[in-house]
Amino acid sequence: MIVITGATGALGGATVDHLLERIPADRIAVSVRDTAKAWHLADRGVRVRQGSYHDPDALRNSFEGAEQILLVSQNDPDSDGITLHRNAIEAATAVGAKRILYTSHQNVRTDSPFPPAAEHAGTEALLARSGLAWTSLRNGFYSHSLDWLLGPWQQTGVIAAPADGPASWTARADVAEAAAIILTTHPQDGPITLTAQHAVTFADIATTATQLTGHTITRVILDDDRWLTDRIAAGTPEHLARMLLTFFHAARNGHFAHTDPLLTELLGRSPHTITDLLTNRITA
Numbered sequence: 216m217i218v219i220t221g222a223t224g225a226l227g228g229a230t231v232d233h234l235l236e237r238i239p240a241d242r243i244a245v246s247v248r249d250t251a252k253a254w255h256l257a258d259r260g261v262r263v264r265q266g267s268y269h270d271p272d273a274l275r276n277s278f279e280g281a282e283q284i285l286l287v288s289q290n291d292p293d294s295d296g297i298t299l300h301r302n303a304i305e306a307a308t309a310v311g312a313k314r315i316l317y318t319s320h321q322n323v324r325t326d327s328p329f330p331p332a333a334e335h336a337g338t339e340a341l342l343a344r345s346g347l348a349w350t351s352l353r354n355g356f357y358s359h360s361l362d363w364l365l366g367p368w369q370q371t372g373v374i375a376a377p378a379d380g381p382a383s384w385t386a387r388a389d390v391a392e393a394a395a396i397i398l399t400t401h402p403q404d405g406p407i408t409l410t411a412q413h414a415v416t417f418a419d420i421a422t423t424a425t426q427l428t429g430h431t432i433t434r435v436i437l438d439d440d441r442w443l444t445d446r447i448a449a450g451t452p453e454h455l456a457r458m459l460l461t462f463f464h465a466a467r468n469g470h471f472a473h474t475d476p477l478l479t480e481l482l483g484r485s486p487h488t489i490t491d492l493l494t495n496r497i498t499a
């Protein structure tokens with residue numbers, strides 16, 4: 216059996232959808248914090264179990280019978296993610312699971328200005344010491360995050376943001392499909408990097424947006440402090456604005472520039488592109 220955590224979230228939920236196209240529903244279970252949000256999965260024959268990374272006993276029960284577990288990384292910046300993920304790895308070990316897939320981030324390193332990188336690095340170290348087979352999905356930066364980073368360019372005609380660097384913006388939907396493929400037919404070992412085929416800068420995105428809209432979209436580089444002040448004044452909570460700023464600090468040092476062909480190989484098609492994302496936003 217395959218147990219999917221975070222199945223009431225976007226990536227976990229989409230992975231279950233892809234699994235249902237590949238294997239019988241009775242080989243799939245989900246471990247979710249709130250089972251009431253997962254009745255649509257129960258209706259499709261998936262076993263719905265209650266589990267939280269904060270509750271080792273419930274987690275163990277929810278992992279019962281698991282051969283493989285997709286461990287979706289927790290997303291609360293105020294929680295100690297490494298401790299929570301340790302709870303999940305220990306629960307997986309206790310029930311005799313054979314393999315954990317963990318949703319990590321591209322270019323995991325402990326010295327990154329982007330805080331989730333250290334949490335992922337710490338979790339990967341735990342996985343490496345766990346004695347279980349493990350796969351770390353080092354996913355490219357999710358392309359929909361651009362909605363928070365580019366600002367209201369469709370209204371203003373300007374992408375005003377701090378200096379950036381190339382990033383291999385990757386569609387979360389593609390990563391979910393790849394996760395289902397790895398879980399069912401193409402097992403992978405250790406850290407693997409799943410990204411779109413090309414890395415682009417905000418200047419490249421402005422050029423593409425200009426071509427797609429027929430209007431000039433200009434890239435303007437803002438000083439970090441000016442951008443932060445503007446974002447907070449526009450209503451972004453300060454801790455979130457500061458977190459978003461760390462993207463620029465890491466990107467301008469090339470942390471998200473790497474691309475890898477594996478996602479294309481697993482999907483058997485080209486992953487979604489920035490042109491796809493912008494077209495979607497323009498026609499929405």
Ligand SMILES: NC(=O)c1ccc[n+]([C@@H]2O[C@H](COP(=O)([O-])OP(=O)(O)OC[C@H]3O[C@@H](n4cnc5c(N)ncnc54)[C@H](OP(=O)(O)O)[C@@H]3O)[C@@H](O)[C@H]2O)c1
Binds near residue numbers: 220223224299320
């Ligand atoms: N590569 C990137 O650019 C990028 C960007 C953003 C996030 N991420 C990471 O990728 C993960 C999946 O992304 P997503 O878009 O699917 O996020 P999402 O929609 O917010 O889903 C996160 C899931 O994790 C579950 N979760 C959070 N804390 C938990 C805990 N303590 N115990 C059990 N379950 C917990 C949530 O449960 P509920 O449904 O109960 O809330 C939710 O189902 C995120 O959690 C984050 O770590 C990566």
